[in-house]
Amino acid sequence: MFTAYTADQIRTAERALMATLPRGTLMLRAATGLAAVCAAMLPRVYGSRVVLLVGSGDNGGDALHAGAVLARRGAGVTAVLAGSRVHEAGLAALLAAGGVSRKPGGGDDVRRAVEGADLIVDGLVGIGASGALREPYAGLAETAGHAAAPVVAVDVPSGVDASTGRVEGGAVRAAVTVTMGALKTGLLVDPGAVYAGRVELIDIGLGPYLPGPDVAALTRASVRATLPRPAAASDKYRRGVVGVVAGSDQYTGAAVLAVGGALHAGAGMVRYAGPSRPVGQVRARWPEAVVTELDEPSIDDVGRVQAWVLGPGLGTGRWARELVLRVLATDVPVLVDADGLNVVAHDVSLLRRTAPVLITPHAGELARLTGAARGDIEAAPLAHARAAAAELGVTVLLKGSTTVVAEEGEPARVNGTGTPWLATGGTGDVLSGIAGSLLAQGLGARDAGSCAAYLHGLAGRIAADGAPLTAAAVAEALPAAIRSLDEESARSRLP
Numbered sequence: 206m207f208t209a210y211t212a213d214q215i216r217t218a219e220r221a222l223m224a225t226l227p228r229g230t231l232m233l234r235a236a237t238g239l240a241a242v243c244a245a246m247l248p249r250v251y252g253s254r255v256v257l258l259v260g261s262g263d264n265g266g267d268a269l270h271a272g273a274v275l276a277r278r279g280a281g282v283t284a285v286l287a288g289s290r291v292h293e294a295g296l297a298a299l300l301a302a303g304g305v306s307r308k309p310g311g312g313d314d315v316r317r318a319v320e321g322a323d324l325i326v327d328g329l330v331g332i333g334a335s336g337a338l339r340e341p342y343a344g345l346a347e348t349a350g351h352a353a354a355p356v357v358a359v360d361v362p363s364g365v366d367a368s369t370g371r372v373e374g375g376a377v378r379a380a381v382t383v384t385m386g387a388l389k390t391g392l393l394v395d396p397g398a399v400y401a402g403r404v405e406l407i408d409i410g411l412g413p414y415l416p417g418p419d420v421a422a423l424t425r426a427s428v429r430a431t432l433p434r435p436a437a438a439s440d441k442y443r444r445g446v447v448g449v450v451a452g453s454d455q456y457t458g459a460a461v462l463a464v465g466g467a468l469h470a471g472a473g474m475v476r477y478a479g480p481s482r483p484v485g486q487v488r489a490r491w492p493e494a495v496v497t498e499l500d501e502p503s504i505d506d507v508g509r510v511q512a513w514v515l516g517p518g519l520g521t522g523r524w525a526r527e528l529v530l531r532v533l534a535t536d537v538p539v540l541v542d543a544d545g546l547n548v549v550a551h552d553v554s555l556l557r558r559t560a561p562v563l564i565t566p567h568a569g570e571l572a573r574l575t576g577a578a579r580g581d582i583e584a585a586p587l588a589h590a591r592a593a594a595a596e597l598g599v600t601v602l603l604k605g606s607t608t609v610v611a612e613e614g615e616p617a618r619v620n621g622t623g624t625p626w627l628a629t630g631g632t633g634d635v636l637s638g639i640a641g642s643l644l645a646q647g648l649g650a651r652d653a654g655s656c657a658a659y660l661h662g663l664a665g666r667i668a669a670d671g672a673p674l675t676a677a678a679v680a681e682a683l684p685a686a687i688r689s690l691d692e693e694s695a696r697s698r699l700p
């Protein structure tokens with residue numbers, strides 16, 4: 206499991222560690238690691254042109270010391286000193302190594318240097334930043350964004366709030382973020398995660414001083430350890446039976462896709478219940494599913510299940526409302542998605558029940574549930590998922606380019622295994638089938654949601670492989686995704 210922390214948590218840990226070490230030690234550890242990542246990104250260090258964007262704090266100090274290392278190896282290093290102050294020891298080290306410094310006000314000089322660079326190091330601000338980038342930092346971030354060279358962000362991309370991932374105004378778009386001591390929450394959640402690129406973690410000895418994490422991200426190993434596997438004595442009932450109440454005569458595909466996700470995620474059996482048209486399609490596509498055609502909105506004849514998937518393509522009329530009431534009245538875990546959420550939006554007290562509830566909204570669906578504006582949710586998904594979990598008393602899986610799973614009293618989980626190719630109709634239906642299947646196999650709502658998001662993202666990558674995917678292909682790629690958990694190499698932008 207990767208763990209990540211807020212800026213305050215990092216600062217407290219750093220202070221405790223620093224008290225045990227000679228002054229300057231931590232920055233030299235950080236700068237040494239940073240220089241190594243930079244060097245590895247250059248075809249050759251000798252003769253390359255490196256531009257450091259340097260702010261007034263220790264983030265700039267890291268960049269300057271790393272620049273000194275690169276200059277000693279023969280790189281031409283130019284530091285653009287953007288702040289009213291500068292880290293004096295860092296600047297002295299750079300100049301002693303043969304680097305040069307410029308002021309951003311120096312006409313076209315700085316722009317030309319940035320545009321002609323082979324590598325740009327963003328040391329404007331780190332965890333000491335507050336609010337939107339001010340000038341001249343904001344202008345430099347924009348200039349760097351137009352340059353051809355890759356940008357390495359020091360600790361966090363400047364303009365991204367390290368604690369929340371919020372971006373007010375502009376921010377540096379990094380190819381790689383070299384983060385010191387521990388991951389920051391803002392590197393894992395949207396929109397910050399989009400700006401961070403690949404994340405490299407430099408160990409500066411902070412580990413023993415860190416508190417419990419703010420958020421966590423599953424790894425291949427943690428998913429492998431959490432996923433239920435059939436034992437020698439398993440039978441289909443003991444592996445877990447999942448019921449799917451989805452689809453309508455208008456939306457038949459959602460039923461097919463949710464059942465497809467459920468079938469490929471390891472449940473012993475999938476029961477599907479719906480009206481005649483989706484029933485026909487589910488039967489034709491998935492002969493493995495046990496299907497009940499409903500003449501009335503009742504689940505009395507569907508048989509026993511260990512968890513329900515409720516909502517994809519269900520519609521929002523009387524039929525749907527009745528089914529939502531009946532499924533939520535059972536005493537097993539329920540996953541509520543899509544139209545199921547649109548139905549309960551009229552009365553969120555329906556979600557208060559003794560057995561677990563996992564809801565899987567995208568930002569628009571969460572907006573309908575909580576009354577928050579969709580744009581506000583997209584700007585701060587973690588905060589909104591947490592607030593919704595507390596307010597509604599459920600586990601919230603908020604979908605997006607990174608997915609957040611929040612449950613009151615627990616560190617939130619974040620997932621970034623997906624690919625933008627997943628932004629296509631029906632992939633959410635597959636996700637609900639996967640998560641419901643894991644609930645039926647006995648995982649708690651937080652584990653079921655976060656493992657489902659992890660596997661869905663991995664299956665999306667396998668299905669896409671650099672080209673458009675279909676939601677059905679994501680369901681079918683799930684076994685390959687589960688098999689790949691045993692592979693050494695991780696398909697992740699995280700360390």
Ligand SMILES: NC(=O)C1=CN([C@@H]2O[C@H](COP(=O)(O)OP(=O)(O)OC[C@H]3O[C@@H](n4cnc5c(N)ncnc54)[C@H](OP(=O)(O)O)[C@@H]3O)[C@@H](O)[C@H]2O)[C@@H](O)CC1
Nearest residue numbers: 231232261262263264330331332333334335337338339360
């Ligand atoms: N502590 C440690 O042990 C270690 C720390 N390490 C490193 O130190 C970094 C933290 O350094 P830090 O605390 O000096 O803060 P930092 O992020 O450089 O910037 C603060 C200054 O920026 C400014 N500023 C703020 N907001 C702004 C805005 N919106 N727009 C423009 N300017 C803004 C403001 O300056 P002012 O405006 O007052 O001139 C403020 O004082 C950390 O991220 C890591 O890289 C590593 O070496 C490992 C060991």
Ligand SMILES: Nc1ncnc2c1ncn2[C@@H]1O[C@H](COP(=O)(O)OP(=O)(O)O)[C@@H](O)[C@H]1O
Nearest residue numbers: 604605606623624625627628630631632633634
């Ligand atoms: N840019 C993206 N990067 C990674 N995953 C994405 C991206 N956009 C969407 N997704 C994922 O695709 C799925 C879309 O689900 P949803 O919005 O419910 O679509 P639908 O209702 O069409 O099934 C979610 O799992 C979401 O996390």
Ligand SMILES: [K+]
Nearest residue numbers: 330359361363
């Ligand atoms: K930075």
